[in-house]
Amino acid sequence: MKAIAWLPSWLQVAPVALILVLFFGLPMLVVVAVSFFDYGQGRLYPTFIFDNYLEIFSSSVTVRLYLSSLKFALIVWAVTLLIGFNIAYFLVFHVRTLLWQIGLFLLCTVPFWTSNIIRMISWIPFLGRNGIFNQTFMGLGVVSQPMEFLLFSDFAVIVAYVHLFTLFMVVPIFNSMARIDRSLIEAAYDAGAGSWGILTEIILPLSKTGIALGSIFVITLVMGDFFVVKVMSGGQSASVASALSNEISAIQYPPAAANAMILVAIVTLMVSGILRLVDVRKELTG
Amino acid sequence: MTRAAEEERKNKIRRRQILNAAAAGAGLAVGSGLVRGFPTIWAQNIKDIKLVQVGGSYSNIVEIANQATKELGFTVEMQAIDPDAQTNRTLTQPKSIDINDLGTFLLYYFVGRNIVQPIPVSKYKYWDKTLPIFAKGEYADGRKVSTQGTSPMKIQYYDSAEGKKFATQPTEWLTGIPTMFNADTLGVRPDLIGRPVESWKELLNPEFKGKAALVNTPSIGVMDVAMALEARGDLKYGDKGNMTKDEIDKTIKIMLDFKKAGHFRAFWTNFDQSVNLMASGEVVIQSMWSPAVTAVRSRGIPCYYVPLKEGYRSWSSILCPMAHLSGMKLDAAIDYMNWHNSGWTGGFVARQGYYSTVPETAKKFLSPEEWDYWYDGKPAAIDIKDPYGNLMEKKGKIRDGGSFAERTGKIACWNTLMDEDRYLTRRWNEFISG
């Protein structure tokens, strides 16, 4: 009977589904409702108005905020992809023993055990006017003035994002690459393929899933971040999420809720786009 | 002393000892503050009571909570959270807080919504000792306190026992117990600037391009700029603490011009950042809080909290009992709040530069030299230490800005929540993304 065929699947997925519905789905219904409320001076007036959405769509700020966030997302995606791919490649294909693979990988994770907030504080003494970086470069005579763009700038924001999120790119790509059957590569090599050919014809296609997943992780992380952009730009660059958090701070929930809904819609479109290119689920179900 | 008086004195001591012994013997919880008059409530199970206070980390300090627990006999817990989380939590989880340590302007969010409850004046022990700035809205000499922004009188009284609206004149219903306040101004690096700074307009002086910073809170940051603009003569405001849409537009436009010219190095989000920005020399002039200046100085880096001729921007804190408190817990809460202003806390926070709203009681917990330095603006007769024993100021120095009278006498405006708050936030977002 057909029903019985997928019953085990239902049972296996049930816990996750339950938690997501209870702790995410229901709260989200509240958020959707709130996005239609009116507000002022910390109060909510439950009604049904489109004003919040209209204000967002008609404001030039919205466009600027999204362009700013998208700019960060794309640059960070490109940089983390480049770095992440190479790191994963190195770990999978050039490191010989499992022990070394794990060891080197864990080496990269150690900084993450120190709370994010503490690491954010350390950027000032690192990249600031009188920080280590500038002192070293001035000492070496490379520059004569401290490089001010290192901190409180878009550059600083991107550096921080790359610092935080590259690992999210490395892990999925590593997983994908590790499963590539070595005999395929040996066969291609024996058949006379060059290194570049093997890269583009074998490794890249077979790492597609990992790349797609890493991209989804990085892009959603950047689009949803409000903390890094605020701290590293010294409050001078904006992102959609940071504007959102400003509104929440001012207890202006309805416009924040509307903003959140639009953000989710747009990023979901981006993610669907990626999934269309690489159907992660298809590989699973065959 | 006559014999009779001597006898009487001995009797008093004996009675007290018997009382203590009896109390201990009967298993009643007696706080060690008994000698000073606390706790004033006695009950079998008072020690089971736990009060949770929530507020900024400048006043929700574990040492204060421990002292309160020790002297009161029931448990007082303090949780430090940032103001945004505090407001959000008060609105969405009011039962998780017993005593709310609020910045006064935040009360606008909570009044009349059954979130906080009023305190009858009769229950607050120190009301008659409270500074007239808070009780009457005027200075000791009768002069009126500035009403720009959320001045204390605007939010100190309820119009009735139900606590639905603020009263504009003193009533017998307090919104809460005012605890501490300060007069804020700009912090500077005198060594990097090299000349005296005397006016708010220096904040926007092109000489400091790329080396100035503002606090990243719309209503406060914009007020600092407003002080500067008024000082420069660019704009004249009706009430810097409650701007009109037009005033907001004009201010933001000028701010955008400055931002595009690269005048501001950063907008700091928390205390920590403000200290680091100053200490590392990234900025030389910025919005700043008193203990931040202290923190920079205690690292051996010169930092000056400048008295400016246009005046100060002031703020104050207030302890509000949450609406869900009742019965014995409410009594304990009121007891605690009275204890809070009985002096120990006042002395503690004075060493961070904050003034108590009841200076008389705080005075008892400061050494005469400390009082002279922190309140009277006299040169320090001894080395001045912060509440944790670290050297803050050497002998002979005068507190930045001088005495209590000099500093608080020149309050130009108070931290605020504006009527056009909604509009301000939008324009601020535009400013940041511009």
Added chain:
Amino acid sequence: MKHATAGPRPWTFYVFASFFALFVLFLYGPMTVIYILSFQGPTGGLTFPMTGFSLRWFHALVTAERVGDIGGAFNRSIVLAVIVALLTVVLSVAAGLGFRRRFPGSGVVFYLAIASLIMPGLFVGLGIAVGFQLLGLDIDWYTSALGAQLTWTLPYGLLIMFAVLGRFNRAYEEAATDLGATSWQRLREVVLPILLPGIIGVALFGFTLSYDEFPRTVLTAGTRNTLPLEIWAMTTNVTSPALFAVGTVTTIVSFIAIGIALISIAVIQRRRTRGSGEPI
């Protein structure tokens, strides 16, 4: 390129290795600042210059002096992170296995997970806080915060399991069944061991995502802070190198933990080699 398990390394190895080294340097760059400044003198702060050299800030961590409740917050964060990691692994593996068939509603669950990934954490926290309040439940770090964090880690776990299971060769399972294994045996003896690296990845993600989580937790943790909340509250007034001392201590502890993990893996490997005569 040759992928030999022995013999001289190709020149590309050195290129990649240097790249890797640069990356590690980049990751540890801010950390070095933290390490140096955690030995800051008693009057020093979170930026240079160093006013001296002392262990004072490490000492401050163990006494409850002015640094808030770092010890308590740390404990809570670790416990919560472990619980979240365990739950994420178990639930993600189960769900991942479930997704191997196309069942009605699979699209809904999938996109629900994606949306949970994208929705800014502040809102998830807000929604849960309001919900709990309406139901009259208490907000606490091991109930509401746990649920909030799971909405963050489960999508990651799920997606990683998709990737891992996507390459999983069913032939192994079929072979096991042919040899007479029960479902449980099949799961325990065949599926899980093969999935182990992926599972470890999920556990790692679950742990670090929970440990560092801020926006979802800030409104759902209740009266007791987790470590990020405590640190954040501290930075709103207390600025002290004790924060950096926390960083140094966690790094030392991590290195010890990694060292132990690596040694145990080496020992297990050696035992396997001795047993089967072939390196794994």
